[in-house]
Amino acid sequence: MTNKERYEVAKEMYAGLGVDTDQALETLKNIPISMHCWQGDDVTGFDHDGPLTGGIQATGDYPGKARTPEELMADIDKVLSFVPGKHKLNLHANYAIFEEGEFADRDKLEPKHFKKWVEFAKERGLGLDFNPTYFSHDKVKDGLTLSSPDEEIRRFWINHGKACIRISQYFAEELGQPCVMNIWIPDGYKDIPADRLGPRARFKDSLDQILSIDYDREKVLVCLESKVFGIGMESYTVGSSEFTMNYAAKNGILSLMDNGHYHPTEVVSDKIPSLLLFSDKIALHVTRPVRWDSDHVVLFDDETREIAKEIVRNDALDRVLLALDFFDASINRISAWTVGMRNMQKALLYALLLPNKQMKEMQDQNRFTELMVLQEEIKTYPFGAVWDYFCESQGVLVREEWFKEVQKYENDVLSLRK
Numbered sequence: 001m002t003n004k005e006r007y008e009v010a011k012e013m014y015a016g017l018g019v020d021t022d023q024a025l026e027t028l029k030n031i032p033i034s035m036h037c038w039q040g041d042d043v044t045g046f047d048h049d050g051p052l053t054g055g056i057q058a059t060g061d062y063p064g065k066a067r068t069p070e071e072l073m074a075d076i077d078k079v080l081s082f083v084p085g086k087h088k089l090n091l092h093a094n095y096a097i098f099e100e101g102e103f104a105d106r107d108k109l110e111p112k113h114f115k116k117w118v119e120f121a122k123e124r125g126l127g128l129d130f131n132p133t134y135f136s137h138d139k140v141k142d143g144l145t146l147s148s149p150d151e152e153i154r155r156f157w158i159n160h161g162k163a164c165i166r167i168s169q170y171f172a173e174e175l176g177q178p179c180v181m182n183i184w185i186p187d188g189y190k191d192i193p194a195d196r197l198g199p200r201a202r203f204k205d206s207l208d209q210i211l212s213i214d215y216d217r218e219k220v221l222v223c224l225e226s227k228v229f230g231i232g233m234e235s236y237t238v239g240s241s242e243f244t245m246n247y248a249a250k251n252g253i254l255s256l257m258d259n260g261h262y263h264p265t266e267v268v269s270d271k272i273p274s275l276l277l278f279s280d281k282i283a284l285h286v287t288r289p290v291r292w293d294s295d296h297v298v299l300f301d302d303e304t305r306e307i308a309k310e311i312v313r314n315d316a317l318d319r320v321l322l323a324l325d326f327f328d329a330s331i332n333r334i335s336a337w338t339v340g341m342r343n344m345q346k347a348l349l350y351a352l353l354l355p356n357k358q359m360k361e362m363q364d365q366n367r368f369t370e371l372m373v374l375q376e377e378i379k380t381y382p383f384g385a386v387w388d389y390f391c392e393s394q395g396v397l398v399r400e401e402w403f404k405e406v407q408k409y410e411n412d413v414l415s416l417r418k
């Protein structure tokens with residue numbers, strides 16, 4: 001049977017549940033996912049030689065990591081050739097590209113340092129998102145940036161935030177679509193703090209100063225990402241969930257939830273609908289925590305599907321801005337990226353293929369037996385046939401076929417990077 005024939009059979013089965021698979025695929029192909037550039041080089045970037053710091057860690061030493069902008073761009077192209085649909089690329093400030101002999105510190109970054117990325121995005125019809133980089137830098141003093149009691153340090157990082165808003169606006173203007181700019185700071189303490197309020201008050205003031213610059217709020221969607229702990233910041237983080245949500249709500253910016261940033265039994269899927277009732281838009285970093293914020297590759301697992309369900313069945317595809325955030329250095333990086341991107345799409349498709357309206361009715365009518373039966377039976381519907389057909393019709397390799405290409409690329413290109 002061809003993929004198309006398998007699809008036709010699946011289509012009929014889903015139609016029996018009242019689900020329109022053609023419509024689902026039409027919707028799916030227009031959902032942009034912001035692909036993080038940092039899976040390609042273990043979050044190193046091009047503006048420093050030091051290690052990755054800030055309570056985050058990439059573990060593993062799989063050969064072939066990108067060492068230059070050209071290599072990273074080539075790798076991103078490879079990944080995108082395996083991913084159906086049109087997406088965005090998510091850059092970090094430490095991925096600035098300098099001319100020979102040129103350097104600008106983080107507080108002095110300008111749009112011109114990202115011109116090559118804009119050209120890259122334009123040529124491929126990609127949107128760009130952005131992140132100030134508040135880590136891996138010698139001005140992260142005692143683990144603190146925007147909450148530092150050292151005014152000079154704090155000033156440096158405030159200026160970095162302002163510079164990044166200007167760069168984000170440049171991206172939006174050049175590419176004709178909004179740029180999501182996410183602020184995450186590592187600031188926190190290893191042990192029980194003597195003052196929990198002071199650092200948060202300074203962080204609040206720093207954010208106020210950053211946002212005080214004149215920028216177009218339609219073009220730059222500033223987000224604030226919370227975190228419950230970091231390595232070396234186990235007891236306290238300045239940018240806690242309550243801090244970021246309240247700050248975002250009061251100041252008209254977006255909350256960003258990373259599903260690796262909560263206590264292990266807390267789930268982001270459950271937080272999405274609450275936030276949707278109070279905010280026009282929210283943003284996500286989809287990742288996979290394994291016991292801690294370990295940034296493992298996104299799988300087609302229960303929580304990824306639950307997240308997708310909350311977005312789809314609440315009709316919030318244009319209100320939840322999706323980005324991925326993981327960095328696994330222990331396996332082929334092209335493969336890690338591809339698996340994560342495709343899995344996010346699979347989860348969205350899975351959610352789009354549910355008879356959501358009927359299931360809500362069952363809940364409201366107290367028909368929980370029926371609901372469970374349906375939910376469980378749907379799990380073995382021919383989802384794979386719909387996904388395969390989507391890949392084929394979008395011109396990307398079906399099932400594990402793409403991996404052969406990755407192996408070839410590893411042989412021909414990655415293995416030569418020493």
Ligand code: RNT
Pocket residue numbers: 038043056131184225227258285293325
């Ligand atoms: C860190 C945050 C943050 C980073 C990226 C690189 O825990 O999740 O989003 O992973 O900015």
Ligand code: ZN
Pocket residue numbers: 225258285325
């Ligand atoms: Zn994140």
